[in-house]
Amino acid sequence: MAKKDWRGGIDWEVFVRDGYRCVYCGLDLIAHGDRWDLFAADHLVPKSKRGADSLLNLVTACLGCNRLKSGFDPEKTKDGIDALTEESKSRLIERAKVHIESERRKWAADAQSMLKEAKRL
Numbered sequence: 001m002a003k004k005d006w007r008g009g010i011d012w013e014v015f016v017r018d019g020y021r022c023v024y025c026g027l028d029l030i031a032h033g034d035r036w037d038l039f040a041a042d043h044l045v046p047k048s049k050r051g052a053d054s055l056l057n058l059v060t061a062c063l064g065c066n067r068l069k070s071g072f073d074p075e076k077t078k079d080g081i082d083a084l085t086e087e088s089k090s091r092l093i094e095r096a097k098v099h100i101e102s103e104r105r106k107w108a109a110d111a112q113s114m115l116k117e118a119k120r121l
Helices: 007-017 063-069 089-117
Strands: 039-043 058-062
Touching: 007 039, 007 058, 039 063, 058 063, 063 089
Parallel strands: none
Antiparallel strands: 039 058
């Protein structure tokens, strides 16, 4: 496929910039061979919350983190809005990481129960 086929090339640029590594958990494409399909260009600020299709707002995410983050808006704080800028981007990513880990912990017990029921543990 041509670079332009990756959503006009923007996803390509995001994956290259982030080294095809999830910015939230660090999962690396190289660790999974040729499973590039386990990654997505995630809107740090969700499109549903005014997030743009821009290099600033898009980050590489594994599908697990992408799903757990869902519509979470890291710009929202208890004190108002911390708008996405080059300077604030790392703070917003950190807020998203905290949210994702919280969601992951909520589901962890159920995942263990499912593995036991499937006789995998």
